[in-house]
Amino acid sequence: MNISDHVARLRALLRIAAEVARLPPARLRFDTALNPELVRHTHRLFTRPHPRYRLVRNKSIGIALIDLRAYASGAAYLHALRRRDYAGYHSRRARERGYTVVEIDRNDYIDDIHGINTSAGERQGRPMDPAYAARTERYPSDGLCHYGVLDKEGRLVAYGDVGVYGDFAATDRLLGYKNNDGVMYLLLADIACRLIDDGRLNYLMYDTYLGALPGLRNFKKKLGFQPYRIRYSIC
Structure with missing residues (x-):
């Protein structure tokens, strides 16, 4: 690596540092x-050293959050994201097409979930993890909330944990069939609305924002997620 390469790398690091600040x-x-x-398991996962940047905690820089307290109601959240191609717009159109969001027992939808998991060989330009190809015979209780998007025939077309x-x-796992009906916007927007209206939580997290590929980052932006620097406590 020559001097110009070192200078370019240093400038890139300085830009990242300024963005983080x-x-x-x-x-x-x-x-x-x-x-x-x-x-405790999730706290350890979120606060362990980052796999690439060992001085930084795993889920601490550029994490995608919605500040749920910023909205008086779920309706206010959808109104704020009402413009064309944003979550309010897409979720309204999905509902008009007959899609609904419900809490699900995954064991009632084993074949549907497997169908979704194997419906595409890659997503966001990356090959699917081979683990998704295996059909789960029975899902154990895992302490998470499970949501699904049903079409007007009652078929599961997307799910989220x-x-x-x-x-x-x-969020944990989020997956759906690829279509242009806005079902993933509907799924996440509905979850956000439920949490806002429930009023007990401050934030909804959806993994990283700055580290996401451009398409996924744009998707998160249209759902109202923004990047944050996070500090954790545990009690």
Whole structure:
């Protein structure tokens, strides 16, 4: 690596540092009273050293959050994202096409979930993990909330798993059939609306924002997610 390469790398690092410094801060609290084993496991996962940047905690920089307290109601959230191609617009159109969001027992939809998992060989330009190809015979209780999008015939077309860990919730697995009906916008927007109207949580997390590929980052932006610097506590 020559001097110009070192200079270019240094400039890139300085740009990243400046971008990180501008991120708004957020404090998220884990509460072991909710589910001691799950909460402690998730806290360890989120606060362990980042796999590439060992001085940084795993889920601390550029994490995608919706500040649920910023909206008086779920309806206000959808109204804020009402413009064309944003979550309010897409979720309204999906409902007009007969899609609904419900809480599900995954064991009632084993074949449907397997069908979704194997419906595409790659997503966001990356090959699907081979684990998705295996058909699960029975799902154990895992302490998460499970949501599904049903079409007008009652067929599961998308699903999402969400954990509540304290004063915040975080998405786990989110997957659906690829179509232009906006079902993934509907799924996540509906989850956000439920949490806002419930009024007990401060944030909804959807993994990283700055580290996401451009298409996924744009999707998160249209759902109202923004990147934050996060500090965690646990009680």
